[in-house]
Amino acid sequence: MSTPTTSTATTGTPTEPVVCARAVRKSFGRHEVLKGIDLSVAPGEVLCLLGPSGSGKSTFLRCINHLEKISGGELEVSGELVGYRRVGDTLHELREKEVAAKRAEIGMVFQRFNLFPHMTAIENVMEAPVRVRGVKPGEAREQARTLLSRVGLLDHADHHPSQLSGGQQQRVAIARALAMKPRLMLFDEPTSALDPELVGEVLDVMRGLAADGMTMVVVTHEIGFAREVADKVAFMDGGVIVEYGSPAEVLGNPRHERTRAFLSKVL
Ligand code: ADP
Ligand code: MG
Numbered sequence: 001m002s003t004p005t006t007s008t009a010t011t012g013t014p015t016e017p018v019v020c021a022r023a024v025r026k027s028f029g030r031h032e033v034l035k036g037i038d039l040s041v042a043p044g045e046v047l048c049l050l051g052p053s054g055s056g057k058s059t060f061l062r063c064i065n066h067l068e069k070i071s072g073g074e075l076e077v078s079g080e081l082v083g084y085r086r087v088g089d090t091l092h093e094l095r096e097k098e099v100a101a102k103r104a105e106i107g108m109v110f111q112r113f114n115l116f117p118h119m120t121a122i123e124n125v126m127e128a129p130v131r132v133r134g135v136k137p138g139e140a141r142e143q144a145r146t147l148l149s150r151v152g153l154l155d156h157a158d159h160h161p162s163q164l165s166g167g168q169q170q171r172v173a174i175a176r177a178l179a180m181k182p183r184l185m186l187f188d189e190p191t192s193a194l195d196p197e198l199v200g201e202v203l204d205v206m207r208g209l210a211a212d213g214m215t216m217v218v219v220t221h222e223i224g225f226a227r228e229v230a231d232k233v234a235f236m237d238g239g240v241i242v243e244y245g246s247p248a249e250v251l252g253n254p255r256h257e258r259t260r261a262f263l264s265k266v267l
Helices: 057-064 096-103 121-133 137-150 166-178 196-211 223-229 247-252 257-266
Strands: 019-028 031-041 046-050 072-077 084-087 090-093 106-109 184-188 216-219 232-237 240-245
Touching (some): 031 232, 046 057, 057 216, 121 166, 137 166, 196 216, 223 247
Parallel strands (some): 046 232
Antiparallel strands (some): 019 031, 019 072
C-alpha cells in the first residue's frame, strides 16, 4: 500500500511525501516539547505514532494541522510549507484565510468526538462542505449519505449525537472529516475515550480507509491495529522519535530500551 518517495507517478514526476518534517521543533515558553522531529509520510501510507503521555504526539499532529506554529525546522504538507508561503528566498506568514483553506485539506479526528450537539448526524457531515466550500445543500446531503453509509450509519442519519453511542459518534466524526475530501487524515487517539466494546467498530472504519489508500497519521495505543494496518510505526518519547520502522521491526523487535518498556506496558 505504501508508495516509496522515490517512485514515479503517472505524470513522470517523483511522488512527493504528503507529510515531511525536518528537524521540527516546538516550544511552549521555555518548555521544548518537540526536539527535532524528522519524519516523512508517503501518499497512501499509514503511520502509527506511539509513545507515552506527554511525549509530544498531539503537539506534532496539531503542528501538521496548523493548530500550533512550529518554533524551528521545516514542516511541509504535500510539498507546501505549513503556515508560510515561499516567495523567492523569503517566507511570508499565511493569512488567517489561507490557513483555514489549508486546514480544510486535512481531516482530523480527536479523542473526543466534537460533533455539533444541536445538529443531526447528516447535518454534522454536511456542515463544512456547505459553509467552507459553498457546496449546494442538496449535493452536500447526497455526499453525506454516501459517507454515512461508508461508516455504516446511514440508518442513523437523522439522529442527534446524544442519541448515538460513542463509537457511532466517532464514526460520524470520521465521515464529517472525509466530507472535505482531505488529502491526509490525522487521528489523535480516536478510540481512547470509548468503552472497550465500541473500539472495534471505529478501528474497522479506519482499516477500510487505509485499504482505500487514504494517507493517515494515527496516534494510538492500539498495538494490534498498528501491527496489522500501519505501513510504518514511530515511537516517540520526550519530544524525539526514538524508533521508526515497519510494524515488525518496531513492535516485534524493538531496538531501544524505552520502546521495549513502553510496549511491555501497553501490550
Ligand atoms: P502527548 O499527546 O504525547 O500526550 P502532548 O503533545 O499533548 O503529548 O504534550 C506534550 C507536552 O507539551 C506536555 O508536557 C504538555 O503539557 C505540553 N503542552 C501541550 N500543549 C501545550 C500548550 N498549549 N501550552 C503549554 N504546554 C503544552
Ligand atoms: Mg495526546
